[in-house]
Amino acid sequence: MRKIPIEKKYQTALNDLIDYLKNSRFLNDKKIEDAFRNIPRHEFVPVSELDYAYNNEPLQIMKNQTISQPGVVSRMTEWLDVKKGQKILEIGTGSGWQSAILSYLVGGGTVYSVERHTQLVKFAEENLKKFDIDNVHVILGDGSVGYEKGSPYDRIIITAACTAIPLPIIDQLKEGGLIIAPVGNSTQSLVLLQKTFKGIIEIKNESHYVFVPLRGKFGKNR
Numbered sequence: 001m002r003k004i005p006i007e008k009k010y011q012t013a014l015n016d017l018i019d020y021l022k023n024s025r026f027l028n029d030k031k032i033e034d035a036f037r038n039i040p041r042h043e044f045v046p047v048s049e050l051d052y053a054y055n056n057e058p059l060q061i062m063k064n065q066t067i068s069q070p071g072v073v074s075r076m077t078e079w080l081d082v083k084k085g086q087k088i089l090e091i092g093t094g095s096g097w098q099s100a101i102l103s104y105l106v107g108g109g110t111v112y113s114v115e116r117h118t119q120l121v122k123f124a125e126e127n128l129k130k131f132d133i134d135n136v137h138v139i140l141g142d143g144s145v146g147y148e149k150g151s152p153y154d155r156i157i158i159t160a161a162c163t164a165i166p167l168p169i170i171d172q173l174k175e176g177g178l179i180i181a182p183v184g185n186s187t188q189s190l191v192l193l194q195k196t197f198k199g200i201i202e203i204k205n206e207s208h209y210v211f212v213p214l215r216g217k218f219g220k221n222r
């Protein structure tokens with residue numbers, strides 16, 4: 001992965017964001033802090049949003065979709081407990097920022113990320129290319145069915161709201177593996193599940209999140 005020099009104005013804003021996330025207990029893991037520092041968020045937002053890249057808020061990208069709020073990315077990544085060498089599936093590539101953070105954390109591992117909008121696949125690929133990231137495979141398709149070709153996965157992250165986690169996606173998780181998703185209708189709870197030899201168990205659950213909906217065969221079709 002290539003390190004991109006960061007301009008002073010962005011560095012200051014990034015430092016402030018990291019302080020805020022640490023103080024509010026949304027960033028507790030040094031590895032994730034390092035990922036935030038090495039993969040600056042402003043490289044993943046459209047030019048119109050550059051001034052807001054280090055606000056703790058979701059921002060519009062294209063196709064009426066969003067790059068998630070930094071605090072939410074940090075929370076989900078921390079709960080997912082990613083280890084070096086793992087194979088990860090992400091549903092909802094969007095800007096590619098979350099994929100890049102996962103790429104950083106898995107090191108020599110692999111990230112598969114599925115996105116349904118061609119324009120966003122291209123946007124994410126361009127953003128990832130700036131960092132010479134070569135362990136993220138962005139796939140155009142309906143991620144509500146997962147991505148069977150790359151399965152089974154150590155970790156799965158769904159970055160769009162689902163009313164229930166689609167069963168085909170759970171089938172693609174390894175035994176012992178973790179899956180995180182925002183689950184609910186108008187608002188969602190972040191739910192972290194583990195697949196065990198006895199079945200699926202809930203590890204963590206936190207309410208009051210709002211994500212754009214997961215579409216597709218096992219998502220919302222309206």
Ligand code: SAM
Nearest residue numbers: 067092094095097098115116143144214215216
């Ligand atoms: N992880 C992204 C990032 O770092 O920028 C943010 C993801 S955004 C909150 C949710 C994404 O899920 C959108 O880009 C949307 O197009 C995508 N999405 C929704 N339903 C999908 C589906 N069935 N298959 C693939 N992508 C889907």
